[in-house]
Amino acid sequence: MQADNIIIVGGGPVGSVLALALQQQGVEFTMLEVRAKGASHADKRALALSYGSRLILEKLGVWPTVEAKATAINTIHISQRGGLGRTKLNAAEHNQPALGYVLPYGELTKALDNALDTNRVMYEAEAIEIKPGEPFAQVVFNQLGEMKTLKNPLLVVADGGRSLGEIEGIERETKEYGHDALVSKVQTELPHNNIAYERFTPSGPMALLPNGERNFSLVWTGKKASIDELLSLDDKTFLHELHQAFGDRVGKFLSVEKRMSFPLKLSSLKPTTASHLAVIGNAAQTMHPVAGQGFNVGLRDAWTLAGLILSTPLQAIGSAEMLSQYSQQRKRDTRGGLVFTDLLVNVFSNNLIGVSSLRGLGLGFLEVVKPAKNVLVGKMSFGK
Numbered sequence: 012m013q014a015d016n017i018i019i020v021g022g023g024p025v026g027s028v029l030a031l032a033l034q035q036q037g038v039e040f041t042m043l044e045v046r047a048k049g050a051s052h053a054d055k056r057a058l059a060l061s062y063g064s065r066l067i068l069e070k071l072g073v074w075p076t077v078e079a080k081a082t083a084i085n086t087i088h089i090s091q092r093g094g095l096g097r098t099k100l101n102a103a104e105h106n107q108p109a110l111g112y113v114l115p116y117g118e119l120t121k122a123l124d125n126a127l128d129t130n131r132v133m134y135e136a137e138a139i140e141i142k143p144g145e146p147f148a149q150v151v152f153n154q155l156g157e158m159k160t161l162k163n164p165l166l167v168v169a170d171g172g173r174s175l176g177e178i179e180g181i182e183r184e185t186k187e188y189g190h191d192a193l194v195s196k197v198q199t200e201l202p203h204n205n206i207a208y209e210r211f212t213p214s215g216p217m218a219l220l221p222n223g224e225r226n227f228s229l230v231w232t233g234k235k236a237s238i239d240e241l242l243s244l245d246d247k248t249f250l251h252e253l254h255q256a257f258g259d260r261v262g263k264f265l266s267v268e269k270r271m272s273f274p275l276k277l278s279s280l281k282p283t284t285a286s287h288l289a290v291i292g293n294a295a296q297t298m299h300p301v302a303g304q305g306f307n308v309g310l311r312d313a314w315t316l317a318g319l320i321l322s323t324p325l326q327a328i329g330s331a332e333m334l335s336q337y338s339q340q341r342k343r344d345t346r347g348g349l350v351f352t353d354l355l356v357n358v359f360s361n362n363l364i365g366v367s368s369l370r371g372l373g374l375g376f377l378e379v380v381k382p383a384k385n386v387l388v389g390k391m392s393f394g395k
């Protein structure tokens with residue numbers, strides 16, 4: 012049986028980073044993307060990029076194209092509403108040019124698409140069925156009404172996790188938080204000075220991430236009912252509520268763009284591989300946005316898998332041994348991201364008596380103990 016090139020299902024940022032890394036080393040691949048060419052470029056979702064993700068994009072030569080569209084986070088200010096203790100993380104203290112960056116999703120996919128050889132991408136091709144197997148895994152897809160099949164010793168699923176159902180031999184573990192995240196962009200009276208604010212409130216964490224001049228991307232989490240209520244408010248009342256919850260650090264909130272919400276969950280696959288198949292990015296793990304970990308863990312999935320493909324002899328690509336090495340190399344980072352994120356949500360969104368003082372102590376501890384800050388910055392920047 013003749014196999015096609017390595018198959019990547021999903022041309023979002025994670026699938027495209029894998030594709031570009033392969034292309035630059037002359038490895039043949041075919042990528043299937045359900046959207047039309049360029050359709051993702053208008054997506055304004057604000058991705059929180061760690062400093063480590065910038066380094067990956069630099070190695071791919073994509074960073075210079077997106078740098079002007081990215082807003083650096085030089086300081087992260089962490090506080091809790093109605094409680095003591097606060098801490099600041101600062102890039103200069105950790106010898107980094109920035110702690111991270113905020114970059115619109117569409118700017119990143121545009122830069123990646125421009126760098127990719129589009130002859131290797133099949134647009135408007137929707138994967139319908141994924142099947143692990145021996146000696147090939149295969150995908151059945153619908154391209155403009157025509158059903159087609161591709162098979163290869165390595166099939167990579169990077170579809171973001173919302174489209175394909177169960178994959179044989181892989182289980183999904185999900186923890187629903189019962190919370191939603193409201194996301195939008197707000198304009199403020201005071202400049203952001205490249206400071207990101209993370210504020211823990213009893214109803215859930217909220218974050219303001221600098222995104223362009225005098226603009227912040229807002230992520231406000233809470234019980235679904237309260238987020239629905241915030242969505243239904245007129246702009247003026249919403250901005251007043253935001254000021255109440257956030258305080259005076261950035262002055263008045265002047266305007267807000269369209270508000271959207273999505274449900275929060277922690278979800279991961281066990282395992283992330285099956286026969287001749289690997290799942291990467293959001294399709295493999297979805298995290299609460301509290302620590303900006305999710306996208307960066309996904310990018311490291313793509314980077315690690317690309318590295319392994321390049322260092323594996325052609326006939327062993329997609330073999331059980333290679334996929335087991337992949338799982339081993341990714342296990343610690345992925346688990347770490349999931350546990351770290353879940354811990355933050357549980358400790359910081361807990362309203363029990365005493366927990367608020369403990370949180371205050373924790374933030375105070377971080378403020379004075381440099382090694383603890385180093386660990387936190389290392390985790391957020393590089394997943395280590």
Ligand SMILES: Cc1cc2nc3c(=O)[nH]c(=O)nc-3n(C[C@H](O)[C@H](O)[C@H](O)COP(=O)(O)OP(=O)(O)OC[C@H]3O[C@@H](n4cnc5c(N)ncnc54)[C@H](O)[C@@H]3O)c2cc1C
Nearest residue numbers: 021023024025045057058059137138170171174292293306
């Ligand atoms: C509503 C929402 C808001 C978010 N907001 C933020 C935020 O503010 N900040 C932040 O840092 N992160 C945010 N995230 C998380 C962030 O979007 C992800 O971490 C990131 O997009 C993961 O990249 P990915 O390439 O793995 O998946 P995706 O970006 O989801 O890309 C998957 C790609 O696969 C394609 N695809 C899907 N199904 C198929 C199929 N069957 N066949 C072929 N192609 C397919 C899709 O069209 C898409 O191009 C948000 C996520 C969601 C769902």
